[in-house]
Amino acid sequence: MSLFARTLPASRAAGTLLAAAAAVTTIVLFGPQILGIVAHATPHGPDVALFMAQPAVIKIHILAAVAGVGLGATILSLRKGNGPHRALGWTWVLLMGAAAASSLFIVGLNGDHWSPIHLLSGWTLIILPFAIRAARKHDVMSHRRAMTSLFWGASIVAGAFTFLPGRLMWDLFMG
Numbered sequence: 001m002s003l004f005a006r007t008l009p010a011s012r013a014a015g016t017l018l019a020a021a022a023a024v025t026t027i028v029l030f031g032p033q034i035l036g037i038v039a040h041a042t043p044h045g046p047d048v049a050l051f052m053a054q055p056a057v058i059k060i061h062i063l064a065a066v067a068g069v070g071l072g073a074t075i076l077s078l079r080k081g082n083g084p085h086r087a088l089g090w091t092w093v094l095l096m097g098a099a100a101a102s103s104l105f106i107v108g109l110n111g112d113h114w115s116p117i118h119l120l121s122g123w124t125l126i127i128l129p130f131a132i133r134a135a136r137k138h139d140v141m142s143h144r145r146a147m148t149s150l151f152w153g154a155s156i157v158a159g160a161f162t163f164l165p166g167r168l169m170w171d172l173f174m175g
């Protein structure tokens with residue numbers, strides 16, 4: 001059994017634990033304030049002026065991450081293993097790589113230092129090459145598990161947390 005196949009379950013468990021810990025911490029620390037702000041939310045189309053005012057690295061991060069969510073969902077719903085899957089898959093890898101790499105240059109939640117969310121960036125940058133290697137070795141099970149856990153863990157869970165009150169995505173669509 002490859003090192004990847006052996007370490008994947010632990011990696012998936014770590015990702016799930018991280019997401020659960022982040023959710024519980026957020027609810028316990030900020031639950032009442034969040035409920036109060038959500039009650040007064042005013043959903044609207046994207047605030048383009050606010051988006052354009054952001055540093056380039058944040059614009060790149062948002063565009064790559066949001067495109068990754070759409071493309072990831074598309075890939076999961078299509079047939080696997082054929083030419084289109086490979087082409088779209090490589091594009092998704094580039095988008096996720098760009099989202100994770102750009103995030104290494106974004107700070108704010110923890111002052112001028114990396115925050116626990118940066119663990120997700122590191123996890124993504126480690127798992128992506130392993131998942132590609134599994135595909136090239138025709139280890140379909142490991143490839144599928146790694147890519148779907150990245151999609152749900154990094155794209156969907158990380159993405160959902162960016163829409164919390166006080167974060168930029170909230171201001172772009174709800175502020």
Ligand code: HEM
Binds near residue numbers: 100106108118159168
């Ligand atoms: C739909 C998906 C995503 C959206 C919309 C999004 C959006 C954002 C935005 C707007 C910021 C900067 C402003 C803020 O913190 O409010 C940010 C920061 C960050 N994002 Fe994302 N992101 C997404 C996915 C990801 C993914 C996939 C990763 C990692 C693999 C990631 C890692 C980070 C990190 C580490 C930060 C810096 C947090 C800090 O200030 O410490 N994000 N994201």
